[in-house]
Structures are given as C-alpha cells and as structure tokens.
Amino acid sequence: MSILDFLLNLIGKRPDNSPRTYELSEDLKVMLTRLAEREGRPEHELTSDLVAAGLIQYLATDELRPKWKSLSAREKDVAKLISQGLTNRQMAAQLSLSTETINTHVQNIMRKFGVDSKAELRHILGVVRFSD
Numbered sequence: 001m002s003i004l005d006f007l008l009n010l011i012g013k014r015p016d017n018s019p020r021t022y023e024l025s026e027d028l029k030v031m032l033t034r035l036a037e038r039e040g041r042p043e044h045e046l047t048s049d050l051v052a053a054g055l056i057q058y059l060a061t062d063e064l065r066p067k068w069k070s071l072s073a074r075e076k077d078v079a080k081l082i083s084q085g086l087t088n089r090q091m092a093a094q095l096s097l098s099t100e101t102i103n104t105h106v107q108n109i110m111r112k113f114g115v116d117s118k119a120e121l122r123h124i125l126g127v128v129r130f131s132d
Contacts, residue, residue, distance in 0.1 A: 056124060064124065067113050075112075078105040082118060083125035 024032070032050075036043040056064075071079060074095075081091045088102045095102070106118060115121045 064113070070112050071109060075105050075109050078102060079109050079121075079125055082106065082109070082122050085122065 032043055032047055036046045039046065068076070068079075077095060078091060081094065086094070088099050088106060091097075092099045092102045106121075110116070110118065110121055113121055113124065115124065
C-alpha cells in the first residue's frame with residue numbers, strides 16, 4: 001500500500017471506508033468554518049484536505065526526508081520539476097538531458113519513494129517542501 005493510499009484510507013477518502021469523525025475544539029471549528037466559507041468549499045472537504053496535508057507533512061520528517069536525502073543532486077532537480085507538474089519532455093528540455101535519461105531518473109525517484117505513479121509522487125512532493 002502506498003503512502004497516499006494509507007493516508008486516504010486513514011482519513012476516510014476511499015469509498016470502501018466509512019467517513020471518520022473527530023472532536024474539534026470550538027476555536028478550531030470556528031477557524032475551519034471561516035476558512036471554508038472564504039474558499040467557498042464544503043467544510044468536511046476542506047477538513048479532509050487539511051488533515052491529509054498535515055499527515056503528509058508530519059510523516060515528512062520521519063519517513064520522507066531520508067528518502068529525499070537518498071536522491072542524487074540530479075534526481076533532486078528532476079523531483080523539483082515533477083512537483084511543478086512538468087512533463088518528462090519539458091524536464092528534458094529544461095535540464096538539457098534526453099527524455100530517456102529523465103525517464104530513468106523518474107523511475108529511480110519513484111522507486112526510492114515507494115510510489116507507483118508520477119502523479120502520486122507529484123502529490124507528495126507538492127505538499128512537502130524539502131531543501132537540499
């Protein structure tokens with residue numbers, strides 16, 4: 001099971017799980033309500049997204065940071081471009097590399113992070129900001 005699947009199951013975003021409920025302080029409820037109104041989103045949707053983002057950020061220090069540090073300098077360059085949503089062809093042009101080389105880097109990064117798709121990797125890298 002991937003990290004993303006684990007987190008989605010944990011917060012009840014998968015159809016085979018019933019939604020989970022949590023008790024919140026009154027201050028937190030007010031803040032969530034105001035934020036949901038400001039963004040024009042349902043409160044439950046916003047809360048789920050915030051919990052998912054928070055869990056990924058929390059896991060970053062223990063689980064994801066060592067994976068980031070295991071990347072080579074070039075793999076980090078590619079990972080940063082993946083998080084920006086660039087295609088392999090765009091990354092190749094920007095880094096002056098062949099698409100085959102980019103494909104290899106992407107596969108290595110996915111393997112090191114234990115994910116099965118570039119989209120899943122992009123989600124993780126888009127939420128968590130690492131520095132070199």
